[in-house]
Amino acid sequence: SKLDHIPSVGYLSWPLSYITSFKYVSNAAQILQECYAKYKGAPFKVPTLNRWIVVIGRQHLEDVKKSTDDEPSLIEAANDMVQSQSAKVDYLIGPEINSNPYHISVARIHLTRNLGLYYPDIKDEVHTAFEELLDLKDNAWKSVPAVETVREIVCRASNRVFVGLPLCWDHDWIDLNSRFAVDVATDANILNMFPKFLVPLVSRKLPKSAAGMARAMKHLDPIVKERLRCAEECGDEWNDKPVSRSSLLIDEKQESLTRQLAPRALTVNFASIHVLLLRHLHRRSPCQRLLTSMSET
Structure with a gap:
């Protein structure tokens, strides 16, 4: 391969290189330090379970800076990473999320254009949630776990928008959606420890993503069945039709089974909750520092 001329760590042969890979996964810092001392800052490569990582010294950074756009490619690296992560999403959540992401267009078109319609519900839910979770009395200071x-x-x-009342108040539903992103990331990290040809087999043995999907189906099944029943009975004359995100997905008429809609509901929550969470908690502002300090007390 193109990397053969670069010194390697550990075994080079295909089966034995996995021994080095597992050592690197468990003790990367020590291996990198030993290699850096051995090769005196020269480039070297270490095997992971599905690719090689090339490590360069400080003296080679100038060469990277001088390289042209058609040599090292950030776009190709990003594409490779996205394809790898997309494959894991296919196994952990379902291939339809990537192959037919119609839930994204529903968000872009309907939710964006109708934010004013949802604003009163969102405002009410935020106000209610703050009162219940903070439970402040007499304007006294109180420590809370910020994150x-x-x-x-x-x-x-x-979820006041996505699934509506009363499910958005359900503690198990909130816990599921709050933890699902972490559970999927944990399972994805486990898959990263295995070569590509073993990923389909190993993914079937990972419990967290599958358990989360089963919990979601349990919550959503009554809602989906009821709304399908009402849609069939009322047709276009359904005047008090819900306008939640789950109803909009059903209205697209691309999927009607709970097992098809549950992954999309979890994926939408996955994105909305953690993007907003990271945006607010990682701002370098007095408010952020106060929240961080409060969470550490």
């Missing part, structure tokens, strides 16, 4: 509190507030406000 968990903000996550639940965002989850409740988002």
Whole structure:
């Protein structure tokens, strides 16, 4: 391969290189330090379970800076990473999320254009969530776990739009959507420890993503069945039709089974909750520092 001329760590042969890969996964810092001392800053490569990582010294950074756009490619690296992560999403959540992401267009077109319609519900839910979770009395100071509190507030406000009342108040539903992103990331990290040809087999043995999907189906099944029944009975004359995100997905008439809609509901929550959470908690502002300080007390 193109990397054969670069010194390697550990074994080079195909089966034995996995021994080095597992050592690197468990003790990367020590291996990198030993290689850096051995090769005196020269480039070297270390095997992971599905690719090689080339490590360069400080003296080679200038060469990278001088390289042209058609040599090292950030776009190709990003594409490679996205394809790898997309494959894991296919196994952990379902291939339809990538192959037919119609839920994205529903968000862009309907939710964006009708934010004014949802604003009163979102405002009401945020206000209610703050009162219940903070439970402040007599304007007294109180320590709260910042990340968990903000996550639940965002989850409740988002789901007031996505699934509506009363499910957005359900503690198990909130816990599921708050933890699902972490569970999927944990399972994805486990898959990263295995070569590509073993990923389909290993993914079937990972419990967290599958358990989360089963919990979501349990909550959503009554809602989906009821709305399909009402849609069939009322047709276009359904005047008090819900305008939640789940109803909009059903209205697209691309999927009608709970097992098809549940992954999309979890994926939408996955994105909305954690993007907003990271945006607010990682701002370098007095408010952010106060929340961080409060969470550490």
